[in-house]
Amino acid sequence: MDSAAPMTTPATVEEFRERLAELSDSLPKRLRQCADYIAANTDRIAVSTVAELAAGADVPPSALMRFCQMMGFSGFSEMQKLFREAYSPGWPDYSTRLKNLKETGAGSPAALLAEFVEAGRLSLEALAKTADEGSLAQAVAVLAAAETVHVVGFRRAYPVASYLTYVFEKMSVPSMQHDGVGKLDHRFALRTGDALVAITFAPYSEETLALAADARARGLPVVAVTDHLTSPLARHANAILTVPEVDFGAFRSLSATIALALSLAVAVGTARGEG
Amino acid sequence: MDSAAPMTTPATVEEFRERLAELSDSLPKRLRQCADYIAANTDRIAVSTVAELAAGADVPPSALMRFCQMMGFSGFSEMQKLFREAYSPGWPDYSTRLKNLKETGAGSPAALLAEFVEAGRLSLEALAKTADEGSLAQAVAVLAAAETVHVVGFRRAYPVASYLTYVFEKMSVPSMQHDGVGKLDHRFALRTGDALVAITFAPYSEETLALAADARARGLPVVAVTDHLTSPLARHANAILTVPEVDFGAFRSLSATIALALSLAVAVGTARGEG
DNA sequence: AACAAAATGGAATAAAAATTCCAAAACGAG
């Protein structure tokens, strides 16, 4: 055990992180789990016991001990000492911190960030309150039954469409994004047995509406992700998912929309996997 | 010992301070010392032992124990627990909860949505708590001074990159997304006076790292948006923005990342408009 | 498939910390 890395003890949090980065590529499974969990929860080391951290990382305590030693400490206590000394609590009050951020200057980047964080949080809460389980279940059913899932969304809906496609791919759901690159129109790709997810918000995108109408005309099921039940997209849709997104200035946080898209994709992927 | 104050246990840091204020007038010498020291070092309770605090207050450990009991706790451990938990509410760990939920088979789309909403909300709160105003201001300064802002991000960072580019465009900031369409490499497009925003999370994308390294080698400023200060992207960056995002399996909510990107874009747009 | 090396989990042990208890000291009232 004296072969590999220099066995100097990290003396600062900075050094600790460096060592962690060095190691984490060359670690076996359990120790890797430790490394990942510790990397994500570094701030809890100071106030936790071996048993608690081990439980969090889902490893036995002895694995965590070994991890501490790989990091160059004599044991957990020595490692914890480093963090206890460096500990200065950024007190947990989220709302206080938010207020501070806003007040540090009306136009400052930090103040903007605070506003967008707040907008995102409100959007998510609104989504949780208003989401219609029935429509969601229906949308999942429709997409789970489809051969290929087509996804369309432009402008601010575009990031959502691309993330949705990405997650579908990750979950082995055959999917295709209609992104209009090169002004190409891929509507021929819509085949019997497929389904379409169309995403658009006011001001509604012509291309998206057109593709949805086309799909509907051919008898393919359409899932609409939009802002209101009265959206022009609604008339073409079999299932309508509305997202209450709170704007700040001219810009949407997209938080709620992404959360909805993600749920949809994972639910569909799971349903297919089981079916 | 049943005479004096109400024997309810303080449940919040707030209540703790109230009780402390009530008591400190009516305490004998040694206990008063405890009260004073604790009042001045409340934040050390979470990370200290009885012996350490007692030494700090210059009293024997047993005096400190008595003090804890006067405060309405069963002992020191119970008191410490309050401060350890207050440091980060939402314990036990969120990812453990998700795992449990997944295993208990409550995989309905609505339950899934609730979890993603919660993940997004936590991510946003964490972002508000940990965001570094300095780095953010620096990133804005760098980008505001650039001719053209280049943006790169693949896989799950891709939606963020595309939204960032979209908002830049809306705000009349010359920008260009490197999206690798057609396996084209647009690195020649990086010109003196430009700047790059590189976005990647573990597992880090080769292409993004390569482009960042290239830009840096040519002396262009690079703003990194990543998950951790130890990210391989960090070594190529002039300003590092870290985003604490809560994962569900392989999928990020992206809420925090989008909020950060949005703030960045709007702040840069505003700064340029004024300049 | 058989072997050696590495990794792992859990029970056993050691160390450290919290908590209790009581004899001695300080205090206050008469």
Added chain:
DNA sequence: CTCGTTTTGGAATTTTTATTCCATTTTGTT
């Protein structure tokens, strides 16, 4: 000054926590 009461310090005890060790499993190699 004296007696009863409160407060105090520290040693003894209990509980919790860290750490080690080794039998078993897993992994990688030939």
